[in-house]
Amino acid sequence: MRPYLSACMKWRLKPAKLANPHLWCRLPACILKRTCCKYGAGWKPAPQMASPLALSKHALKSNAMLRALVPVLIVAAASPFAYGHALHLFASVSGDHIEGKAYYSDSPAAGIPVTIVGPDDEILATVRSDVSGTFTWHPTKRCDLRFVAESEDGHRTEFTIAAEELPRSRSAPEPEPSVIEVAAEDGPDDSDRSSPSSADLERLVAEAVSREVAPLREQLDAATHRTQLRDIVGGLGYIAGVAGLFALWKRRTSRSDR
Amino acid sequence: MHLAEGIVPLPVLAGGAVLAASGVAIGLRKLDEERIVPVAVMASSLFVASLIHVPVGPASAHLVMNGLAGLILGWAVFPAMLVALLLQALFFGYGGLTTLGVNTLNMALPGVLCFLLLRPLMYGGRSVFVVGFFAGALAVAVACTMLCLTLLTAGRGIIPLAQGVFLAHVPVMLVEGLVTGSAVSFLYRVRPETFALWSKPEWSAAHATIS
Numbered sequence: 491m492r493p494y495l496s497a498c499m500k501w502r503l504k505p506a507k508l509a510n511p512h513l514w515c516r517l518p519a520c521i522l523k524r525t526c527c528k529y530g531a532g533w534k535p536a537p538q539m540a541s542p543l544a545l546s547k548h549a550l551k552s553n554a555m556l557r558a559l560v561p562v563l564i565v566a567a568a569s570p571f572a573y574g575h576a577l578h579l580f581a582s583v584s585g586d587h588i589e590g591k592a593y594y595s596d597s598p599a600a601g602i603p604v605t606i607v608g609p610d611d612e613i614l615a616t617v618r619s620d621v622s623g624t625f626t627w628h629p630t631k632r633c634d635l636r637f638v639a640e641s642e643d644g645h646r647t648e649f650t651i652a653a654e655e656l657p658r659s660r661s662a663p664e665p666e667p668s669v670i671e672v673a674a675e676d677g678p679d680d681s682d683r684s685s686p687s688s689a690d691l692e693r694l695v696a697e698a699v700s701r702e703v704a705p706l707r708e709q710l711d712a713a714t715h716r717t718q719l720r721d722i723v724g725g726l727g728y729i730a731g732v733a734g735l736f737a738l739w740k741r742r743t744s745r746s747d748r
Numbered sequence: 749m750h751l752a753e754g755i756v757p758l759p760v761l762a763g764g765a766v767l768a769a770s771g772v773a774i775g776l777r778k779l780d781e782e783r784i785v786p787v788a789v790m791a792s793s794l795f796v797a798s799l800i801h802v803p804v805g806p807a808s809a810h811l812v813m814n815g816l817a818g819l820i821l822g823w824a825v826f827p828a829m830l831v832a833l834l835l836q837a838l839f840f841g842y843g844g845l846t847t848l849g850v851n852t853l854n855m856a857l858p859g860v861l862c863f864l865l866l867r868p869l870m871y872g873g874r875s876v877f878v879v880g881f882f883a884g885a886l887a888v889a890v891a892c893t894m895l896c897l898t899l900l901t902a903g904r905g906i907i908p909l910a911q912g913v914f915l916a917h918v919p920v921m922l923v924e925g926l927v928t929g930s931a932v933s934f935l936y937r938v939r940p941e942t943f944a945l946w947s948k949p950e951w952s953a954a955h956a957t958i959s
Contacts, residue, residue, distance in 0.1 A: 576841045577752070595840075642912030644899050646752040717799065721839040726792050728835055733788030740781045 577645035579604070580711045581637050582704040583655050585697050587628045590649070591619075591708065592639045595715065598623030599641065607636040632656045655700075657693065749812055749891065749917075750798075750836070751851050751898060753844030760901045765849025771826035771856055779824050786942065787824050790817045794832035798842060802920045809920045815887030816928040818859025819867060819880065820935075820942060825859040826852065850898055858890035870936070870943065877933040884928025885921040892917050 577599055581590030592599040600621045606614045614635070617625045629635065635656075637649045686694070779787060797813040817825045830852045836842045843851050862883040869879050896909045935942050 576750070640755065642904070642908050643749075643916065644751045644755055644895060644902075644913075646755050715841065717840050722796065722799065725795050725835040725839050729788055729791050729795060729831060732831060733784050733791075736779075737781060737784045740779075740784065744781065 576715070577602070577639060577641055577647045578711070578715050579637055579639045579647045579649040580708050581649050581651055582707055583651065583657065583700055584704055585701070586657055587626050588635070588651065589704070590625050590627075590637060592623045592625070592647075593712070594645075595717065599639070602639050602641050605638045605640070607638060609633050629656055657696070749810070749851075749855065749895065750833075750843030751847045751854070751895065753846050756847065756850060756898055756902045760898060761846055761850055764847075764851075764853045764898070768826065768830065768849040768852040768856070771823070771853065771860070772830055775821075775824040775826035775828075778822065779827065783821075783824060787821055787828050790821055790825070791828035791831045793817070794829060795835055798836055798840070802923050809916050811920065811924055811927065812855060812888055812891060813884075813924070813928070814855045814859040814891060815862050815884035815924060816880070816931055818856075818862040818887060819870075819883050819928070819932060821859070822863040822867075823860055825863070826856045829856040829859070854894040854898065855891050857894065858887040861890055862887050867943075870932075875933075876936045877929040879929075880932030881925040881929035883925075883932070885925035887928075888917055888921045888924050 576595050577592065578595070579590065579592050581588055590604065592602045592604065598619075598621075600619060600623055602619045602623070603616055604619060604625055605616050606627060608614045608631075614630065615627060617627050619625045619639075632653050633656075634653050635651045637651070638646070639648075640646045794813050794817055797811040800811045802809050802811065814825065814829065817828055821828060830848070833843060833848055833851050833855070834845075837845055837848060866879055866883045866886070870876055892913050896906075896913050899909055899913070900906065
């Protein structure tokens with residue numbers, strides 16, 4: 491950290507330098523040199539302390555490009571970092587149907603066609619999201635389901651629900667006769683009706699849990715897709731790093747040319 | 749504006765990548781030590797601009813800033829756009845890695861067009877703001893047209909495309925024009941040499957007489 495600061499301090503003494511892009515390219519080399527000096531013999535602490543605020547003031551005063559960029563950065567920073575443009579999809583099992591939601595990073599995606607694809611790429615159905623971006627669908631069989639949303643302007647996303655998440659009754663090959671059978675058996679004996687069987691109980695609990703957990707899962711899904719400040723700062727850092735490396739490489743090649 | 753993965757057929761992706769790679773090669777060839785920092789600064793603003801959201805009814809659109817980048821950087825807008833889009837794909841999940849080439853081409857080529865068509869106008873005594881405004885709006889319009897053409901190859905109908913892409917971006921064109929116009933006129937007033945970095949000799953001469 492200190493070699494870096496001292497390199498910056500040296501720059502602060504000559505603010506006119508900041509306007510010269512040619513010299514900006516030397517900053518990485520300057521930092522490197524100072525770092526080497528520190529661990530070698532000749533390093534001495536810089537005579538003057540520069541606060542980061544004073545440094546950034548100088549940088550702003552003497553670099554018009556930086557100044558022009560500042561409003562852009564401020565607007566971006568003032569926005570709640572949910573902005574941008576990527577389509578996301580979330581779906582969960584709720585009772586005997588599947589509820590889903592399509593949304594952009596910042597707003598619900600209305601009127602988006604969602605294709606439901608079963609195993610073997612067989613298209614089971616196509617539903618369209620409503621104004622709030624939600625859609626519902628009643629699964630016809632218990633299998634892995636892939637939800638594919640595709641907007642008009644070239645955004646596309648997928649979400650998968652595993653077969654295990656679907657209600658157990660989906661696996662029953664012929665649900666209707668079994669219902670009749672149960673009804674017929676239950677008919678004469680009224681005492682059984684007040685205490686549901688363990689299978690029923692399991693189903694009820696599973697439904698209740700999935701209903702309660704669905705909003706949490708949706709929030710978690712949205713939170714993982716939200717743009718974070720660290721992503722933005724990280725990206726800007728990468729750009730600075732790439733530029734520095736490219737500058738070093740250019741310097742080396744131009745030197746070897748001479 | 750960012751084309752997602754799995755929509756466009758492979759030949760189009762490959763063609764876009766090849767064209768974008770040649771654009772990047774031209775840009776890098778013109779990039780010497782002195783011009784690296786402006787390119788990096790513009791790449792940062794391209795990277796951040798996509799976070800500025802312009803509300804357009806049900807859809808969601810954002811600034812692109814390819815007009816401004818094109819006016820300042822010329823052909824070097826290609827490498828700047830490539831870096832910005834790569835980081836957007838990695839950090840924000842916009843677009844995708846396979847569509848990087850097509851996306852770079854779609855957004856950087858309009859910038860180069862602005863550079864070739866509108867930059868000379870800046871030296872003809874016209875209002876720099878107006879030139880900047882048209883550069884910003886034209887770059888978004890051309891990028892939309894290229895996106896529509898790309899999506900046509902994916903078998904989309906032309907009318908929903910025109911509605912979904914073009915109409916949605918009309919407010920973006922206006923905002924982009926205003927932002928680019930004010931940025932260009934500010935830069936031109938305060939630091940005209942920003943535009944001198946990539947100019948033909950006769951433009952530099954015009955600069956000398958102005959400043």
